[in-house]
Amino acid sequence: MQAVAKRILIAGLSHETHTFVPGKTTLAQFRTLRGDELWQADGDASCLAGGLAAARAHGWQVLPAIHMSAQPSGMVADEVIEQWWEAFAETATRESVGGIDGVWLDMHGAMVSESCPDVEGELLRRIRTLPGCKDALIGGVLDLHGNITAQMAAHSNAFVAYRRNPHTDGKAMAEFSVHLLDDLLTGGRTAVTVWERPPLILPPTATGTASAPMALLEARAREIEAAHPEILAVNVFAGFAYADVPDAGMSFTAVTTGDPEAARRELQGLSEIAMAHKQHALPTGLSLDEALDRVQRHTEGPVLIVEPADNIGGGAPGDLTVVLKGLLERGIRNVGAAIADPEAVRELWPLHPGERKRVRIGGKSGVVGAQPLELEVEMISKSDGKFTLEDPHSHMAVGGLHHDMGPTAVVRATSPQGGSATILLNSIKTAPMDLAQWRSQGINPEDFFVINIKAAVAHRQAYDPIAKASYVVNTPGPCANDLRALPFRHVRRPVYPLDEL
């Protein structure tokens, strides 16, 4: 007898919400795929593509509902959540007639909306109330920067997290999460998710998996999995610091078919390791002056000045100019900087290559530290800003292979002190995670002496291989390294490093 195909609802909702930046993230900023449109992701580098490929390999009958994703940015408008919910509930209700075996979700885990500090937890709670979903197995994939809550764990069975930051394994972990769900369904088994957390919030700069504490925690998580066959996955969530919600910060989950208390004890061990290395939550890095001193000791580039305060992948606007200004005032030559500024692009658009104009660059977002920089610039080139990733495994690939910076102008500026910079002005902020951002504009980033990088960790996969050196600077901005400088009001207390523990 032929096995009956498992009927699985597939959906996704992905946003990392920075609650300290002004402005709302509305429907217009989301890429929305409905029903069969989800198959548009098939074959690309995204988590959704990984989920679909593995679903096909297991012969699932895919019941596509809705997938919405947007770049990290400010508070999400309630209309986004309600639109997602309406479409999901409608699909679930329709498909419940034929039975629903499972629900597979591609979620970030750190989404905050105007009226809900735990969007994923709230949606999972609601899903359980839908016809056909009460007993369905619920699993999928989450970003390791998710702020995971007790509610999320209670209303799901088998989510797994990315294990790498930079996220080179998003698609692979999505596939793994499908295998896990399929295994449970095939065996007629269920699993529960156990959740634990230490009182700890890490700034993004401390969440790379190549170094402590994440490297230690990931290694210990794999040991726990190896020692306990009934624990199907141990997930280490570094968390996302810039969401002022009760559950911001680090957490751990275990997916287990065995004794939840045994799994909980293992997770408590992870919490102890995390707290033993809590000093990583304190700011590291140099003042801008110190970093510029170091840069000037180099004779060969590229040297990276990494500016986590304006971390685009963390929700910052990518329009701060303090580093570029510092480099130009020091008379440093051959600097490369990408600044998001649609207004400057529009103003410069009529210029032909070689023409010059005085323009205010960046600093228009209104975030802490935003200050326009007035420069006379020479137009080098213009483009539509579309590019294809050169590294299909780059951190950016979780969002697909094709990216769009919007109308883009490359300009050159010099300073009276003898400094010079090539500035890539884009209309849509674009995190520095793939060198095609430059090469698509006819520029080889290897040729720069200094590159200003607006990221914390995610740039490393692309930029470390070409960098001669890399300096992290502590400058003002919405993704400031020093969490104690941020006006937290809703996070649980006490929590390190906001409180002494």
Ligand SMILES: [Zn+2]
């Ligand atoms: Zn992430």
